[in-house]
Amino acid sequence: MNIRTNILMRVYLAFGLIVIFAAAVLLQMGHVQIGQGKKWRAMADSLSTRYVNVDAARGNIFAIDGSLLATSVPEYELHMDMLAGGIADDKVFYEKVDSLSQKLSQFYGDKSAGEYSRILREARKDSSRYQLVRRKVTYQELKQIRKFPIFNMGKYKGGLIIVQKNKRILPYRTLASRTIGYKNENVKNPVGLEGAYADYINGQGGKRLMQRIAGGIWKPVNQEEELAPKDGADIMSTIDVNFQDVVQSALKKALITSMAEHGTAILMEVNTGEVRAVANYTRTKDGDFTEQFNYAIAGNQDPGSTFKVASYMALLEDKKVDTTTQVNIGYYAVPHTTKTVKDSHGIVGRVSVKKAFEESSNAAISYLVNSSYHNNQEQFTDHLMDWHLNEKLQLQIPGEAQPVVKTPKNTSWNKYLTLPQMAYGYEMQLTPLKMLSFYNAIANNGRYISPIFVREIRRMGNPVEHFEARVINDKICSDGTLKKMQEMLRGVVSEGTGKNIINNPMYEISGKTGTAQVADGRNGYKARRQYQASFCGYFPSNKPKYSLIVVINDPKNGYYAAQVSGPAFREIADKVYASDFGIKQAAPAQHLVGNTQPPKIKEGNFKAIKQVYSKLGMRAQYASASPTADTSNGIAYQEISYKKGSVPNVTGMGLSDALYVLGNAGYKVGVRGSGVVKNQSVTGGSLIPKGSKITLELQ
Incomplete structure (x- = not known):
């Protein structure tokens, strides 16, 4: 084979291989484009787009x-x-x-x-x-x-x-x-x-x-x-923004005054269990107070003397004592121990059970509970279980702490010490809201309900779900025991530890002070003494509308509850009472000094005046109905009738009333000056067309 032929063969072979390779590439491209096109396009889309x-x-x-x-x-x-x-x-x-x-x-x-x-x-x-x-x-x-x-x-x-x-x-x-x-x-x-x-x-x-x-x-x-x-x-x-503002302001003021570390205050409506306000403050490093932890539902601590309501309720319900039973206060040496329970106020003597409660005697309640239940200690703790004090409230918001209430079955139970110490609120852990709920049951005639924070869920303005308070116990005790407990709680404020600070002559408050020594973190009770000062109660006493608890932890300027928590409780109760016109109370006696006379009533909006009278509890007497009406026990109101189409006489009225009267009569009004109407440009009783302008001169 000559050289030329050899070269041509090689060229043809190379060309053929190239053609075959090109054809293979074209076939593969067609397969990818047509046969696998859907798959690869989906993959490309998944890499460049996504939902x-x-x-x-x-x-x-x-x-x-x-x-x-x-x-x-x-x-x-x-x-x-x-x-x-x-x-x-x-x-x-x-x-x-x-x-x-x-x-x-x-x-x-x-x-x-x-x-x-x-x-x-x-x-x-x-x-x-x-x-x-x-x-x-x-x-x-x-x-x-x-x-x-x-x-x-x-x-x-x-x-x-x-x-x-x-x-x-x-x-x-x-x-x-x-x-x-x-x-x-x-x-x-x-x-x-x-x-x-x-x-x-x-x-x-x-x-x-x-x-x-x-x-x-x-x-x-x-x-x-x-x-x-x-x-x-x-x-x-269920939160009321106005009450919430009052509660937060009063709590913060109390914390600053007492130089405390943290505190909580809760306001609840008695009948519904709806929480109207809840505040939780913690002292920060710079000395300010902010909401960092929900002490109201998660702050488990010894409740102290506020728990005595449960102890006395058990004693009264089991007829171990009556409110007139005599008991020693001052100190109590617990049998078979070296423990002596002393009353901090230093009063020693023999008083009634009611007085011992009003003075918050630890010695008295410790003796009464220990002597009454020592031989059958479960009888006392069974009451606490029946009242579900050992159970969570099953709140609508998370974070509730598990209550700790001992029974003789607990390994930590001491048959000589636990019962007399539980009597005045130690060796247990309850949250402030748990304690408030129990007081609320007393105010609610024995009906124990779980607090709620949400009333309703709505979507597009339409109700989806409605909530009402869960009933924990329909009747926590007999009516007789309940009435005695209500009287004792009222006595704390009128005659006992809350008399000088919390008592208000305008309306009645019922409640109980509580001062407890609490553990200092990991250091327990042996380190620096720390106290919890609380006041728990409800108002008005004769027809309770609200229950309230104020708890101050680790105060430095004194630690007695009446002085530490009492002012905040009183401030909140006063402001809530003053702003809630729904609280029906007997009108306070009116004392008129010297020649003081009831205020004269100016002519104006009749319905508005009647509403004001009603809210103030004052009786309006209509002189037009009886010219000789006795106005010594009310305020005379003279209804003025106008001849149709005539100009009303607005002399002596305030501007708003004058505008109301003349506007309803169909006249335009111009005003000069300020104060009450001294003169009007068109005399009352004149006949002028509607739409005319009347100028009022105020002074």
């Missing part, structure tokens, strides 16, 4: 009067597509970009117009499809920004991309903040109402298709979500 969750607007939390305690407000993040249809032409973009920059600079003032222009121009050169313009934009700001050059070109033409986020705010800031709680993905245990009712409040999230673009940034494919989120339901709480 992301869109949070729903969380539901609101309302106070009992409809005030917002917590709400979600929209907050926006603004981006810009530099290649949007309306600005695809460079001429359009560069003609308006400086105007847009000027507007942004004037609106926010954080950058100069030149800086904004440079950022937007560089983004244009980079063909950015998702350039960040601004974070944390409010809805009101967004309304203005939509009117800016370029952005006002329309939904898709101007390139403005709006990403909505939801921001949680508390309109009243720190008011009931711990009870409201919060949502935090990093906190496993739910906090407050936000955590307990998260399934309702969170709503149902939506879906939005996002596409990855240059730089690893994800941008929405469409302006709207593919699956719109459903907003959360609203929570109607």
Whole structure:
């Protein structure tokens, strides 16, 4: 074979191999394109696009009067597509970009117009499809920004991309903040109402298709979500914002005055068990007080003397004693031990059981319980179990501590010491809300109910679920025992430890002081002495509307409950009583000194005057019905009748009443001066057309 033929053979072979390889490549491309095209396109889409969750607007939390305690407000993040249809032409973009920059600079003032222009121009050169313009934009700001050059070109033409986020705010800031709680993905245990009712409040999230673009940034494919989120339901709480403010203010004042470490105060409605206010304060390193821990439901400690109501109730119910039974106070040497129970007030002698309770004698109750139940100790603790004091209240909010109430079956039970110490509130752990609930049962004629914080759940204004207090015990004791306990609790304030500070002559308060030495953390009782001062009770005594507890921990300026917790209890009770017109009380006696006469009543809105009389408990007497009416025991009210179409006489009235009368008569009013009406430009009784103007001169 010659050289030429050999070369040609090699060329043909190489060419053939190339053709075969090319054909194989084409066949494989066809297979990938046609046979596997669907698979690979789906894979490409999965790498460049994805659905992301869109949070729903969380539901609101309302106070009992409809005030917002917590709400979600929209907050926006603004981006810009530099290649949007309306600005695809460079001429359009560069003609308006400086105007847009000027507007942004004037609106926010954080950058100069030149800086904004440079950022937007560089983004244009980079063909950015998702350039960040601004974070944390409010809805009101967004309304203005939509009117800016370029952005006002329309939904898709101007390139403005709006990403909505939801921001949680508390309109009243720190008011009931711990009870409201919060949502935090990093906190496993739910906090407050936000955590307990998260399934309702969170709503149902939506879906939005996002596409990855240059730089690893994800941008929405469409302006709207593919699956719109459903907003959360609203929570109607039992909190009263006005009472909450009163409770927080009084508690903080007491903590500052006593230089205490922490404290709590809870206000509850007796019949319904609805918690109207709850405050928890902890001293910070800088000396201020903030809500860091919910002591009301999680602060388990020895209740001290406030527990004596349970001890006396057991004694009375078992007929071991009566209120007139005589008992020694001052000290009590516990048999078979070296323990001596001493009364801190130093009074020694023999008094009635009622007086011993009013003076909060530890020695008396320790002796009475130990001597009555020593041979059958379970009889005493069985009462505590029957009253469910050893059980949680099953609250609507999380975090409730487990009560600790011993029985003789506990290994830590000492048959000589435990019973006499339990009698005055030691060797057990109860939360302030647990103790308040028991007092509330006494005020509620024996009906023991669990407190509630949420009254209703609503979606789109329609009730979804309604809550009422769970009944723990229909009747905690007999009516006879209940009446005696109510009298004894009233006596504490009128004659006992609460007399000088808590007693109010305008209305009756019932309750009990409680001073207890508490453990100092890991150091126990052997380290520095720490005390808990509390006052628990209800008001008004004859028809209880509210129950209230105030607990102050580790006070430095004295530790007796009446002096430490009493002022805060009194302040809260006074302000609540004064502001709640629903509390029906007998009108206080009116004492008129010298020639003082009841106030004269000016003519005006008849219905308004009647309502004022009713709220003040005053009787209105209508002189027009009886010219000789006796006004010595009321206030005379003269009804004025006008001839139809005539001008009313408003001389002597205040401006609001004069405007009311003349406006109803159909006249326009002009005013000069201030005070009461001295003269009117048209005399009363004159006949002038409706719509005429009457000028009033006030002085």
